[in-house]
Amino acid sequence: MIRLEDVCKVFAGAQGSVEAVKHVHLTIETGEIFGIIGFSGAGKSTLLRCINLLERPTSGRVLLDDTDITQLSEADVRAVRRRIGMIFQQFNLFASRTVFGNVAFPLAGRGLSREKLKARVGELLELVGLSGREDSYPSQLSGGQKQRVAIARALASEPEILLCDEATSALDPQTTHAILQLLRELNRKLGLTIVLITHEMQVIKEICDHVAVMEDGAVVEQGEVFSVFAAPRRPVTRSFLEMTSHMAGFRRLLEEKSPVLQLRPGQCILSLRYLERNACSALVSYLSRTYGVDLNIIFGNIEMIGDHPLGGLIVIAEGGEKAIADCIAYLQNIHVGVEVLLDARTAH
Amino acid sequence: MQELLTELFPYTMKSLPMLWRSTVETLQMTFWSGGISFVLGLALGILLIVTRRGGLMENRLVYEVLDKAVNLFRSIPFIILLFCLLPLTRLISGTAIGVQGSIVPLVFGTVPFFARQMESALSEVNSGLVEAAQSMGCGRLDIIFRVYLRESVPSIARGVTITLISLIGLTAMAGAVGAGGLGNFAYVYGQQRSRMDIIYATVIILVLIVTVIQVLGALVARISKH
Numbered sequence: 001m002i003r004l005e006d007v008c009k010v011f012a013g014a015q016g017s018v019e020a021v022k023h024v025h026l027t028i029e030t031g032e033i034f035g036i037i038g039f040s041g042a043g044k045s046t047l048l049r050c051i052n053l054l055e056r057p058t059s060g061r062v063l064l065d066d067t068d069i070t071q072l073s074e075a076d077v078r079a080v081r082r083r084i085g086m087i088f089q090q091f092n093l094f095a096s097r098t099v100f101g102n103v104a105f106p107l108a109g110r111g112l113s114r115e116k117l118k119a120r121v122g123e124l125l126e127l128v129g130l131s132g133r134e135d136s137y138p139s140q141l142s143g144g145q146k147q148r149v150a151i152a153r154a155l156a157s158e159p160e161i162l163l164c165d166e167a168t169s170a171l172d173p174q175t176t177h178a179i180l181q182l183l184r185e186l187n188r189k190l191g192l193t194i195v196l197i198t199h200e201m202q203v204i205k206e207i208c209d210h211v212a213v214m215e216d217g218a219v220v221e222q223g224e225v226f227s228v229f230a231a232p233r234r235p236v237t238r239s240f241l242e243m244t245s246h247m248a249g250f251r252r253l254l255e256e257k258s259p260v261l262q263l264r265p266g267q268c269i270l271s272l273r274y275l276e277r278n279a280c281s282a283l284v285s286y287l288s289r290t291y292g293v294d295l296n297i298i299f300g301n302i303e304m305i306g307d308h309p310l311g312g313l314i315v316i317a318e319g320g321e322k323a324i325a326d327c328i329a330y331l332q333n334i335h336v337g338v339e340v341l342l343d344a345r346t347a348h
Numbered sequence: 349m350q351e352l353l354t355e356l357f358p359y360t361m362k363s364l365p366m367l368w369r370s371t372v373e374t375l376q377m378t379f380w381s382g383g384i385s386f387v388l389g390l391a392l393g394i395l396l397i398v399t400r401r402g403g404l405m406e407n408r409l410v411y412e413v414l415d416k417a418v419n420l421f422r423s424i425p426f427i428i429l430l431f432c433l434l435p436l437t438r439l440i441s442g443t444a445i446g447v448q449g450s451i452v453p454l455v456f457g458t459v460p461f462f463a464r465q466m467e468s469a470l471s472e473v474n475s476g477l478v479e480a481a482q483s484m485g486c487g488r489l490d491i492i493f494r495v496y497l498r499e500s501v502p503s504i505a506r507g508v509t510i511t512l513i514s515l516i517g518l519t520a521m522a523g524a525v526g527a528g529g530l531g532n533f534a535y536v537y538g539q540q541r542s543r544m545d546i547i548y549a550t551v552i553i554l555v556l557i558v559t560v561i562q563v564l565g566a567l568v569a570r571i572s573k574h
Contacts, residue, residue, distance in 0.1 A: 078487060081482070081483055081484065084483070085483075086480070086483035088480065092477050092479065094495070094498070094499060096501060096574060097498075106485070108494070153484075154484075157484070157485070
């Protein structure tokens with residue numbers, strides 16, 4: 001278990017000091033995949049580096065299974081770091097070494113025989129799906145393959161924790177997906193605790209169990225991924241959600257006064273957001289039948305997070321004023337987040 | 349062939365043993381001062397890299413002192429440095445003339461230049477690699493040897509090539525004030541006696557030496573770069 005208690009990091013700069021991380025409290029359970037999401041400059045990279053002390057917190061405690069590692073000697077910190085693997089956005093492979101040399105790098109000085117070393121590196125490469133590429137140089141590999149080598153290297157010393165610093169941000173969508181699947185697999189197979197930081201909602205949705213949203217150095221929301229994104233409390237959380245939903249597109253249409261959104265009298269635009277894990281797919285037809293309201297779907301976005309659908313619809317509702325009001329009341333009753341985005345009902 | 353050479357380089361052909369000895373002396377001076385400068389300059393380059401701001405062992409005082417010392421020695425023209433160092437040279441080498449007497453000033457003339465070359469070679473190493481090594485629990489010495497030095501072999505080879513070539517230039521200058529070697533040979537036997545063919549012959553030999561160094565340096569840089 002990793003616990004951050006009141007961690008702060010202040011950088012002294014020429015133009016005064018910068019508070020990169022502000023009073024962060026986090027608990028990361030053993031064996032889970034924990035995501036930290038935030039826009040660039042939110043301090044997530046600095047926070048991640050506080051976990052293996054590549055950045056020393058200015059104040060606060062970093063507990064690894066109840067040991068405050070900020071109190072350890074330099075030699076002990078190095079020993080702790082061998083229990084924590086790390087991978088990076090730019091892979092950071094040693095260009096002068098082969099794949100074998102890179103993966104064997106952390107194993108040097110452990111008194112392993114040449115055969116044992118070979119066997120171990122072979123095992124690790126098989127684990128990441130790169131068997132037989134021992135003699136290639138990093139420059140001969142694709143981005144995804146480089147990240148696989150980096151993962152094998154990070155796992156060489158059999159760590160319990162893997163820190164991922166924007167590990168998929170330099171990769172294309174398919175490769176991102178493949179690497180995330182690999183991380184998921186390693187998490188399950190090895191019981192590896194994974195802490196990742198990202199600015200991509202996709203990454204959080206695909207593999208994380210818990211998420212913390214960072215803004216301006218502070219963690220503003222945290223919890224189970226589904227709960228956090230089903231009911232975002234902060235604008236920053238909502239904006240991450242909108243990045244992958246079509247809300248941003250809707251907002252743009254609204255700003256551009258698109259003809260699609262020119263309502264006839266009596267119509268209104270509703271946004272429906274699924275908040276609980278009971279989203280029923282027959283919602284639209286049920287409403288039409290029961291209340292006699294026509295619902296015209298103009299945007300829709302439903303994603304599976306874990307086993308639950310998350311997302312929503314934007315619809316133009318047309319019908320009697322009372323019918324629409326009843327509709328809204330019903331939706332609120334079944335815990336569907338409903339919001340009137342544009343209203344032409346009273347504009348007679 | 350023999351006849352042609354005798355016709356083109358009449359005086360040179362008459363003093364072939366002397367030419368040979370001078371070439372050997374030049375190579376000796378280059379080898380010894382180059383070897384010592386390599387060790388000292390590399391150490392200095394590493395110190396500059398690790399003590400600079402944000403370095404592995406950030407130390408403002410050490411960095412500033414070394415940085416200024418390097419600048420100081422680099423700004424002294426070599427011929428003046430030769431004279432300045434005479435007492436020190438006698439103290440260390442026991443003599444200020446010949447190959448033995450040339451090593452101290454050549455090292456002083458080369459180390460600052462080479463240290464800067466090494467500093468720039470090592471600073472090309474991506475800080476991400478250092479961070480990656482730290483995250484694997486590597487200590488400072490590990491990082492210096494297994495990351496900094498290992499990753500910058502191609503740049504180091506280029507730096508060594510450039511430095512060796514400029515060092516050969518310095519040996520000629522040292523030769524003119526009594527260190528022997530091709531510089532001395534060209535000056536005493538060629539220039540002072542108006543025997544131009546001797547000067548041309550030394551130029552040809554120097555060009556050959558420089559070419560060999562350059563080819564070897566490029567080869568090392570190419571093999572070590574992946």
